[in-house]
Amino acid sequence: MSSRGSLMFLLHAHLPYVNHPQDSSFLEENWFFEAVVETYVPIISALERLAAEGIRPGVAISISPTLGAMLENEALEAKLQLYVESRLELLEKELERAQNEPTLLKTVSLYQKLYLEAAELLHKYSGDLITPLKALQHAGQIEIITTAATHAVLPLLARPEAVRAQLAVAAEDYADRFNCKASGFWLPECGYEPRLNSYLKLSGFNYTFTESHSVEFASTLAPNGVYSPYRTSNGVGLFARDAASSREVWSAQFGYPGDPAYREFYRDFGYDGNYDYIRPYLGTDGVRRPLGLKYYRITGSGADLSAKQYYDPDAAMARVEAHASDFLARRMKQTDDFYAARGTRPLIVSCYDAELFGHWWFEGPAFLETVIRKIRVERLPLQFVTPSEYLNSCQEPAELTPGISSWGENGYFDPWVNETNDFIYPAVYAATDKMIETANRFRNQDLSSLSARALNQAARETLLAQSSDWAFLLYIGSHSAYAKGRLEDHAANAVKLLGEVIEKRVDEQALAALEQKNSVFPRLDFRVFASVSKF
Amino acid sequence: MPELSKPLPAEDRMVLLPKNPGTCYVFWQFSSGRAEAFRAGAFAPEVELRLACVEDGSRSSVIKADWQAGRAYLPVPSQGRTYKAALCAQRGGAWEKILESNIKASPAAAGMAQERAYASLEFHKKVLS
Numbered sequence: 001m002s003s004r005g006s007l008m009f010l011l012h013a014h015l016p017y018v019n020h021p022q023d024s025s026f027l028e029e030n031w032f033f034e035a036v037v038e039t040y041v042p043i044i045s046a047l048e049r050l051a052a053e054g055i056r057p058g059v060a061i062s063i064s065p066t067l068g069a070m071l072e073n074e075a076l077e078a079k080l081q082l083y084v085e086s087r088l089e090l091l092e093k094e095l096e097r098a099q100n101e102p103t104l105l106k107t108v109s110l111y112q113k114l115y116l117e118a119a120e121l122l123h124k125y126s127g128d129l130i131t132p133l134k135a136l137q138h139a140g141q142i143e144i145i146t147t148a149a150t151h152a153v154l155p156l157l158a159r160p161e162a163v164r165a166q167l168a169v170a171a172e173d174y175a176d177r178f179n180c181k182a183s184g185f186w187l188p189e190c191g192y193e194p195r196l197n198s199y200l201k202l203s204g205f206n207y208t209f210t211e212s213h214s215v216e217f218a219s220t221l222a223p224n225g226v227y228s229p230y231r232t233s234n235g236v237g238l239f240a241r242d243a244a245s246s247r248e249v250w251s252a253q254f255g256y257p258g259d260p261a262y263r264e265f266y267r268d269f270g271y272d273g274n275y276d277y278i279r280p281y282l283g284t285d286g287v288r289r290p291l292g293l294k295y296y297r298i299t300g301s302g303a304d305l306s307a308k309q310y311y312d313p314d315a316a317m318a319r320v321e322a323h324a325s326d327f328l329a330r331r332m333k334q335t336d337d338f339y340a341a342r343g344t345r346p347l348i349v350s351c352y353d354a355e356l357f358g359h360w361w362f363e364g365p366a367f368l369e370t371v372i373r374k375i376r377v378e379r380l381p382l383q384f385v386t387p388s389e390y391l392n393s394c395q396e397p398a399e400l401t402p403g404i405s406s407w408g409e410n411g412y413f414d415p416w417v418n419e420t421n422d423f424i425y426p427a428v429y430a431a432t433d434k435m436i437e438t439a440n441r442f443r444n445q446d447l448s449s450l451s452a453r454a455l456n457q458a459a460r461e462t463l464l465a466q467s468s469d470w471a472f473l474l475y476i477g478s479h480s481a482y483a484k485g486r487l488e489d490h491a492a493n494a495v496k497l498l499g500e501v502i503e504k505r506v507d508e509q510a511l512a513a514l515e516q517k518n519s520v521f522p523r524l525d526f527r528v529f530a531s532v533s534k535f
Numbered sequence: 536m537p538e539l540s541k542p543l544p545a546e547d548r549m550v551l552l553p554k555n556p557g558t559c560y561v562f563w564q565f566s567s568g569r570a571e572a573f574r575a576g577a578f579a580p581e582v583e584l585r586l587a588c589v590e591d592g593s594r595s596s597v598i599k600a601d602w603q604a605g606r607a608y609l610p611v612p613s614q615g616r617t618y619k620a621a622l623c624a625q626r627g628g629a630w631e632k633i634l635e636s637n638i639k640a641s642p643a644a645a646g647m648a649q650e651r652a653y654a655s656l657e658f659h660k661k662v663l664s
Contacts, residue, residue, distance in 0.1 A: 155553060156552050156553075158550055158551070158552065158637040158639065159637075193553075193640060194640070195640075217615075217643050403615075403642060403643050404553065404640060404641070404642035404643065405642065410555060411555075412553065412554065412555040412556065412642050413552070413553055413554050413555065414554060414555055417552055417553075417554045417560045418554075420537070421537075422560055422562070422606055423537055423538055423539055423606070424539070425550065425552065425560075425562055425606075426539065426543055426548075426562055426564055426605065426606075427539055427541070427543060429548060429550055429562075430543045430544055430546070430548075430564075433546070433548065434544065474537070480537075484537065484540075488539060488540060488541045491541075492541050495543075495544060
């Protein structure tokens, strides 16, 4: 059946750079381990299954440079393996414990399958999950794009040099990791302002994504609303996020993830289990923490955590099937309505945080796989397209300058600029300004190896200080002390290193320790922060 | 209210950032010489933060703050325009412009609908509530 419209899925995969090589059980490193087991492995496995069946997924995935660095970090890979082995050991015991509880037993078995799948995939690719992603892209099954070097909210970086550094480092990082040039760029937090057009173009990116209302409040009328791509005045392609399809999947309140049959995220065995029984699986501090084993279902909206009922994997999978059908029926109605009104086939662009699928919404990867498979199996008049494919085949997009916007709460920059986190910006700007000033001073000088290393590490620290994650964690009140500490450390490290270079007294031992810990962007050259006239 | 726990280099700096269509955020720092002048009473302790529209030069909003406050939110009366902030202090009864910010565009139009809200945040809010 011919297509009545196109669907574009963009999964944005990002985690802040968390690497604590001196600590064997650092709490925040679990973000990475949990995301690998619950999100990245299930998504990669689903994509590989579909490809093996001859069903081309055709989704786009944005891999943030910080996540890419963690996925390739051998020390983290080793810790990840221990994490998976530890969970499998606990699950063996849990199978015994659940023998007389059939519903619980099904869930424990499901978790065992999940962790075994992770262990197998990690073994297959020697711990490096970039390899299968690269292979899927090389085979034309998916398209991988990048985002800002450390996921800075770009409209909050006032210095042009800082924006240029975030984009240039990301472009170079992508080329090193995926052996090709990145076509697309995901704006962190979908944060857009028109001045970014020139930076995107000059860094070689062909397209980006913006939030729905950036098009609604564009400088000129967007003829097809969010249902077609546009281009900036300098030729960068723009895809606008479709609000309806996003809401159905995003929203815990209105969307599919809030279904009573789905797994409850917040009730974790790390808090429920007998302390002595689970103690070997907690961190060295012995404090209860999530273990990633969650045996209950949402049960009902507003239900107290203690009133949750056991999760039933079969019931949840039945809801996945129903939700996938509902999602596709709604997309077909959307395309039919648009076609009836405008006489052209629409493009529906659905952008999600990848970690929503699996980590937050446990059944998300199954939903994604079911949606893609159903289009083929049920011969639905929809097709998945990647951004580059669409731009290569569509008519010349109309020119548009979208409005300033983000996909954050209320649509602008409130989550990253408010009274819980605004105190961080003086530190971010102190490091950034000093970095630019020092890069300009030393850009054309012959430098000793030690000075060059210190300047390059200062550039890494500056980039890490600019990450959106610290402001966001402070805003939501989660891991606030860690976020504040990281921000302060990176800004202070940058300022200190730059001062040491200027005063010709670099502490090599301290520098080496920072290089080991904050080891992103191995080829980074501090001159990326220098002012250049073309911008 | 949280504060930084590590000292920053003492430099004159004023930065204007967008928050939403109706509000922008400004922060400032003083060099040690300037801070000393305030401490010595050369400037009155209460400063004015003035937001001006770059397109037509009109003054858009003014708020008063203590020179040591370091940050403030300024109302933006006309959405979708470009602004610059200045910090002015009184010396001998006359106002002096001491710091000037970068130029920043303000978003246009009202916020997006609640149901479009950022999903990860929804999950986080749930645990906080």
